[in-house]
Amino acid sequence: MAPDGDIGERLRALSGGSAVALRLDPHEYADHYFAALAATLRDLGPDSSSMTIYVSVTNPASLVWSLAQALDVTADRLWFVDAISHIMMNYRDPLPNATYIESPRMLEDMMLRVEYLLRKYPSPHPTVVIDSVNSLAIHNPPDLLSEFFHILLNNLKSRQVLTALLVVSDDTTSALDQMLALVVDETIDLGRRG
Amino acid sequence: MADGALPGGPASEPPGERCPSGIEALDNILGGGFPRGHLVLVAGSVGTGKTTLTLEFLVRGAERGERSLFLSVTEASSKLRQNLSTFEFFRPELVSSGRLVFVDIPVVYEKLGLDHEELTLEEIDLLIRAIQGLVTELKISRLVIDSLTSVCYRIRREERIRDFMLKLSQVLADLNCTTLLVSEIGQASGRFSLHGVEEAIVDGVILLGNTRRQGDIIRVLQIIKMRGTSHSRAQYVVELTPIGLLMAPHLKGGRQEGM
Known part of the structure; x- marks a missing residue:
């Protein structure tokens, strides 16, 4: 198995505007999960010129942020779009670098918050991480999710934003796999590294 | 259509100057902005973002050097000016330099001596001339009346509202002043203005509203009509943010809706 740093290297090798599925x-x-966070938040960015927007649907931003801190990631260029804390009634101490959406079903709001952050904090090499496709699939019907990913990823592609989708393997339907095959440019399987 | 032009393509747009709203997504679906000098109704129920949209239209215009006027009927302009500070792109110099002007219509009523509960024909003419005077004197190229509904409450009769709308439309078109008229409507009124007359006369109608998906309320915007432009007819989700109004396509997920 290759060291975790290899995932970051593979991500860095992708051109801006690519969409990649990280299979866990x-x-x-x-x-x-920790390897994916290390690759997307530490190895890929944020460096001095990049910004990462982390769309958290699986775990509250506060939890992801504590893991990111363990990886020595700083808050300067890391923003969260948290779509799970509200619905989990876990919205007591909002992070200053997070924007909160009421429910993972509000897919358009997710698009708009990502758009907002990209406009407000322009960066030459932005990255968007979506954690995770599986969690979004729990809350949204497949047709709606397909439409969401198709629009979001095309929009991000046109703006040269690298997008990483976290996917838990064996936990997806064939419809979801087909949809992912249509929207991503590359898949990195963390179970088959090296 | 010009030779080789495709329906819906950029070359199919008829010539005519545009007045960009400054809201990027809205300008995109309008083919560059509102047709200059047009009268557009911004209709919606309470809390749907009508005033915010119209304020952004004026601030963005003032930023471009276009003189902009907000005629307020329902809310004191001092309060509206305070709300402007929520826009990160707003600069107080726009107001102090006179590029962005606020006038309270009740003050205009008072100056004109329009104290009847229902305006007479002569009083309606006086009001139109007062608006014309303000636009001419201040060299206004962007105007908002918030709200047309409140003005029409004092006109009351449909035939007089029609007359008022026709004259106002003519006067502002002659002055090449692009105007947004705020129209307050109920959630399920089925029309875009108080009497239904207003929407027939204006050049364009933008509808703001709320829709539901699985119990969640989503704020949406749709262009119902816009003369002189081949605009999008799709519904968009809107969010009012400190950097301005943002729009995203309203996801349907394969759902079919009846007409």
């Missing part, structure tokens, strides 16, 4: 093995979820 459910049997090694904790390790893979």
